[in-house]
Amino acid sequence: MSEQHKISPSATGNPVTSVLRRSTRAVLFALLLSLVTSLLMLVPPLYMINIFNKVLLSHSYSTLFGISVAAIIGVSLYVVFDFFRSKIFLLTGTWLGQQLNENLLEAGLGRSLRGKGNISETLRDIGDLRQFVSGQNISAGMEVLWSPIFFLALFILHPVYFTVALAGAAVLVVLAIANEILVRKPTAEAKHLALVAYNDLGDALRNAEVIEGMGLMRHVLQRWRRANDQTIRTSQVAEQRASQVRSISRGIQFVGQMSIIAAGAYLVVQGEVIAATLVAAMMISGRALQPFGSVISSWREWVNARAVLQRLNALVAEDLKKRPRSTMPLPRPSGQLDVDRLVFAAPGAPQPIIRNVSFSVQPGEFVAIIGPSAAGKSTLAKLLVGVWAPTAGSIRLDGHDVYTWNRDDFGQYVGYLPQQVELFSGTVRENISRLTEAPAPKVIEAAKRAGVHAMIGRFPHGYDTDVGTFGAKLTGGQSQRIGLARALFGNPPFLVLDEPDASLDMEGQQSLVSALEDAKANGSTSLVVSHRSALIKLADRIIVMREGTIERIARPDDLLFDERGFIGVKGQGRRGGHLVGMGGRS
Numbered sequence: 053m054s055e056q057h058k059i060s061p062s063a064t065g066n067p068v069t070s071v072l073r074r075s076t077r078a079v080l081f082a083l084l085l086s087l088v089t090s091l092l093m094l095v096p097p098l099y100m101i102n103i104f105n106k107v108l109l110s111h112s113y114s115t116l117f118g119i120s121v122a123a124i125i126g127v128s129l130y131v132v133f134d135f136f137r138s139k140i141f142l143l144t145g146t147w148l149g150q151q152l153n154e155n156l157l158e159a160g161l162g163r164s165l166r167g168k169g170n171i172s173e174t175l176r177d178i179g180d181l182r183q184f185v186s187g188q189n190i191s192a193g194m195e196v197l198w199s200p201i202f203f204l205a206l207f208i209l210h211p212v213y214f215t216v217a218l219a220g221a222a223v224l225v226v227l228a229i230a231n232e233i234l235v236r237k238p239t240a241e242a243k244h245l246a247l248v249a250y251n252d253l254g255d256a257l258r259n260a261e262v263i264e265g266m267g268l269m270r271h272v273l274q275r276w277r278r279a280n281d282q283t284i285r286t287s288q289v290a291e292q293r294a295s296q297v298r299s300i301s302r303g304i305q306f307v308g309q310m311s312i313i314a315a316g317a318y319l320v321v322q323g324e325v326i327a328a329t330l331v332a333a334m335m336i337s338g339r340a341l342q343p344f345g346s347v348i349s350s351w352r353e354w355v356n357a358r359a360v361l362q363r364l365n366a367l368v369a370e371d372l373k374k375r376p377r378s379t380m381p382l383p384r385p386s387g388q389l390d391v392d393r394l395v396f397a398a399p400g401a402p403q404p405i406i407r408n409v410s411f412s413v414q415p416g417e418f419v420a421i422i423g424p425s426a427a428g429k430s431t432l433a434k435l436l437v438g439v440w441a442p443t444a445g446s447i448r449l450d451g452h453d454v455y456t457w458n459r460d461d462f463g464q465y466v467g468y469l470p471q472q473v474e475l476f477s478g479t480v481r482e483n484i485s486r487l488t489e490a491p492a493p494k495v496i497e498a499a500k501r502a503g504v505h506a507m508i509g510r511f512p513h514g515y516d517t518d519v520g521t522f523g524a525k526l527t528g529g530q531s532q533r534i535g536l537a538r539a540l541f542g543n544p545p546f547l548v549l550d551e552p553d554a555s556l557d558m559e560g561q562q563s564l565v566s567a568l569e570d571a572k573a574n575g576s577t578s579l580v581v582s583h584r585s586a587l588i589k590l591a592d593r594i595i596v597m598r599e600g601t602i603e604r605i606a607r608p609d610d611l612l613f614d615e616r617g618f619i620g621v622k623g624q625g626r627r628g629g630h631l632v633g634m635g636g637r638s
Contacts, residue, residue: 067155068364071148078144079190085137086194090201092133093339095126097205097332104328137191145186152178152364158459159367173247174367177360184357189350195343202340206333210325212315213333217340220308224301224344231297231351238290239355242283249279294352301348305341312337381461385450387415387545387577389436395444396435404443405431407600415545416575418568420588423597429581430471432597433550436579437468449546467539471550471581473532475523480508481515483523484537494542501570502537503563528555533563540567547571547578553587561586 099119107116156174184190199221207214252275316330347354390412397404406428413419421429434440435447438455447454454462463486475483484495495515499505507530511517523531532555539547553561565586571578572590580587588594589608596603 066365066368068152068361068368071151071155074151075144075148078140082137082140082144082190083194083197085133085140086191087198089130089133089137090195090198092126092130094201094205094336095123095130097335099123100331100335101328104326138188141188141190142186145182145184148185149178149182152181156364156367159370174364177363181357181360181364184353184360187353188346189353189357192343192346192350193354196347199340199343202336205336206340209329209333209336210319212319213312213329213337216311216315217308217337220304220311220337220341221344223304224341224348227297227301227304228344228348228351231294231348232355234293234297235290235352236355238286238293239352240359242287242290243356243359245279245283245286249276249283252276252279290352297351298349301345305338305345308341309334309338376456378456378458381458382450382452385452385465385545387413387417387575388450389413389546389577389579390448390451391436391445392448393445394432394435394442394447396431396440397443405600406435406442409445409600409602411595411602411605413577413579415577416572417592418572418578418580418590420591420594421579421581421597422583422588422594423603426599427597428600429597430550431600433468433470433548433579433581436548437466438462464542465544465546467541467544467547467549467576469532469535469539469549469552471554473523473528473535475519475526475531475534477521478519479513479515480511480517480519480534483519483534484515484541486538486541490541497543498537498541501540501543502533502567503560504533504537507533529557529560532556533560536564536567540571543574543576545576547576547580549578550581551583552580553582553584565590 099122102119103116106112107119153175156178159174203214203217203221206217312333313330316325316333319325320327320330392410394406394409395404396406409428409432421432423429431440435442436454438447438457438459441455449457449465476487478487481492481495484498492515496505499508499515508515508517517525519526519531519534523534526534532552536549536552539549553564556564561584568578568580568587568590580591582588588611591608594606594608594611596606
């Protein structure tokens, strides 16, 4: 169980199935231990019968001592084997969680990037499955499998005992089926509503500044309360039905034991059995019926575990539809970029966001990407670094597809700064070094190239300053500049920066210009989305985008600028008599 490695979906088809299959030996061993513990649970009733048959009739202390020692050994063995069985489930659950986290986090991240959910849902599902396996739920299920041993023991004592216990078990099985029918739908619906409610609340609270600044907390809470109340109502329906079935099942178990006592008393009076069998049958029947009651009591956990497996399998099935990533490391690229007939359409969107975009960038070239809002600039930036897969066409860096390029390998060659910069929880050093244990000189080099070394020196603890969740302890400009240092870390040959100057003051803009000049001097290929003339004028070429297509590719000298940025093409004046705005999300 100590083996830890990532399972390739392409090699196994379904990593969830593969991980479950690899845990089969542990489950089979636990099943064997469950058989042994079930047999050892016959020790107390056998002890009772021998006390009546041998000790009370023979008045032999040595017989009493011998039988008692044997019973103590049997009970001790039961304790040991039951402990090992619980330990197996605990270790299996922990291993299962580790393996699924290793194999499904990337799939969950991909779903989150496609806007189809939150990666926390996947983590929560894996945690629920781990807790289910680590608990006593599967043990109860296994004990149901070995319950025929106890029914056979009751039959040996007398067929009447067997018949009464079997009737009780049949009623409990019917209750289990009824419980499944009554609880499954509202439980699944409540789980779905809870996920939606908490995701909506989490998304809303990420806009904490807007909520606090505009006094929207009451409205956010009202919206969440409505969703949560619906979740609670649906959950109460499922819980009420399950509680009713549990109560009835406990009553059936009590009635079963009482029936065994009544039947035993009748048989003793009739002289068909000795009194010892009455006590033994009562103990054995309780053990025979107990697993059925336990399964019914934990049925909600079984239903939830099945739903978790269905969601994880659906996640894997969705992930397998993606173009597979390569596992082959590639050499450091020179920076030759070729975009060929690129098309990208978001799932469910009426029309493509990017349409038939083609261009090439030579190694060491600096290309600016400009255009109005909703032109597709940020979408193109995400496609250039392989965040999303093209719907059609290709993006190749030194001849290799950037999307299928192994992510761990590709990451060391690319510097990416998204439009919305979010830092990792941790220190400034950890953020710049991309969460690696990089040596201090390498971190400082990236900070100096980004022009933030002096700024970091003014922080309370310098490079060891905690930036807070998503960089909450820093200003927007500080976060953006540290994000730039992170992009420049390791001197990557390929840079993609999406509006890196959006939150910068004059000092920050000057540092950014210097960083891009330095990157160009070092031979890095740079593509920068911007609307600031200071950056645009540094570019070797400028790609002007509009409505998802390339309107033109020009040189800075061919375009007109004012203090607000690009305003038109020389010889044509302002396009259509209007400014071509550069700002906004695209």
